[in-house]
Amino acid sequence: MSGCEGLVRGREGPARGRNGPVRGRQEPVRGRRGSARWRKGLALSWKGTVRGRPARPPDQGFVTAETAVVLPALVLFAMGLVWALLAASAQIQCVDAARAGARAAARQDPPGTVVETARRAAPEGARVAVSREGDLVHVVVAAHPPGPDGLTLELSHEAVALAEETVGAGG
Numbered sequence: 001m002s003g004c005e006g007l008v009r010g011r012e013g014p015a016r017g018r019n020g021p022v023r024g025r026q027e028p029v030r031g032r033r034g035s036a037r038w039r040k041g042l043a044l045s046w047k048g049t050v051r052g053r054p055a056r057p058p059d060q061g062f063v064t065a066e067t068a069v070v071l072p073a074l075v076l077f078a079m080g081l082v083w084a085l086l087a088a089s090a091q092i093q094c095v096d097a098a099r100a101g102a103r104a105a106a107r108q109d110p111p112g113t114v115v116e117t118a119r120r121a122a123p124e125g126a127r128v129a130v131s132r133e134g135d136l137v138h139v140v141v142a143a144h145p146p147g148p149d150g151l152t153l154e155l156s157h158e159a160v161a162l163a164e165e166t167v168g169a170g171g
Helices: 062-106 111-121
Strands: 028-030 036-038 127-133 136-143 155-162
Touching: 062 111, 062 127, 062 136, 062 155, 111 127, 111 136
Parallel strands: none
Antiparallel strands: 028 036, 127 136, 136 155
C-alpha cells in the first residue's frame, strides 16, 4: 500500500472513508481493546464518532505529564503543613513549660527543681532561664522545632508569676 497504510480500501480504487475519499481529514477507526486509532490525513480533526459515541482526542498523554509536574508540588505542600503542625506543637510545649516553671518558682521551690520542672514539659533540647525581679519571677523557655535544619526558627515563651512570699503582705 503505497502511502495509504491504515486507510480503508474499497473493493477497487483509491482509499475511501465512510462518505467518499479521505482528503486531509482524520476519522476515528475502532481498534483493538476499545481504543481509537486515527487514520492518516493532513489536518487534525476528531469531530467524528465511533459507532455513535464521540471519538477521543489524540492528546490523552497530557494528563500524565501534568500529574508528573503537580505531584511533587503537592508533596512539598503536604510536608510544609506537617512541619507547621510540629512547630505549633513545640510552641505549645514551650508555653506549658514556662507556665509550669513559673508556678514552681512562685512556690519558692529550689532553682534546680524549677529548671527540671520546666525541662520535663519543654520540647527536647529546650533552654530554660529563670530570673527574679523584685516580687516577680520570670521563666523563659526557648527551643527549635523538629524538622530540617535549613528551616531555623526559634520558638520561645516567657511566663511571669508573683512570688507567694509577697502575696498577702500589705504595707
